[in-house]
Amino acid sequence: MQKTIDSKLGVGATSDDIRTTASPVSQFRGIDHIAIAVLDLEASIQFFRDVLGFELKRRFHIKGRATGMLSAEFESRGIRFVLCQGTEPASQVSELVRRHGVGVAHIALEVDDVDAAVETLKSRGLGFDTNVIRGPGLTQAFSSRSIETGLSFEIIHRDGESGFLESNVQQLFDQLEQSGKY
Template sequence: MEYVLDHVGIAVRSIDDALPFYINVLNGVLEDRYTSDTSGVEVYVAVVRTNDKVIELLAPTNKNSPMARFIKQRGKGVHHIAYRVDDLDKAVLEASKSGVRFLEDTLRTNTRGRRLIYVNPVSTDGTLIELCDYSNI
């Protein structure tokens, strides 16, 4: 299985406050901006491309969202690193056979058609890793 860096998710309190750095300083391009109201997600997302790399700025939609809890516990900054795979189901199966644990309740297709699941940070020595594929796009 090949794992390719897809994007880095960054927790911010306000996308409007964070965007100028990524656009004006890093010369990024705002590719997309949307809201995910899915229960257990509840996040505003801004997708910024800098050359061939993608950054997702993630801001909570309300004070009880998982992103709000993340920021309260760990502060702003890197939330997760995402790796693209050709076949998400196969990647999960292969990793599971190696003892990798997943946060099963995070398996979903986002509002833009990307299938994803998060690896339990217990399996990664504390880093939240997203595996994703684009088979539905």
């Protein structure tokens, strides 16, 4: 059973004020990756590779109708980071950095069923900036940024794909560009 603190209780709530919810959110299995919005992808690559010791797995250059994004995927012992840099001032990533600063763009939570998790989270009030994006071996959806925490979440399920598919990243970029979401 999952325990949560009722947001109506506010500051000063004690463990006696904890309520139990009947159903956990779609059984999160773990953190798949953390996406980081950066100003300088090359400097960030050097930091992750040369200082932290992560292996650079692949790079993408995604182009939308009006803007673009550069990204680099890193991994070490099952820990995965994706670094993202906008290519123009109007790019989603550039806007994200302008509005929220460099740092966490989203946290990807692994689930068994993306559709079910999205429906559960929507029923609990979480908005989504994308539809469910499907690719061979990879299904994803991206939440709206929470005004309470500043975080956005990716809900992800992998079925054979260990990295990221350029087609999925392109669909994500196209949907965010079309909706104007960051």
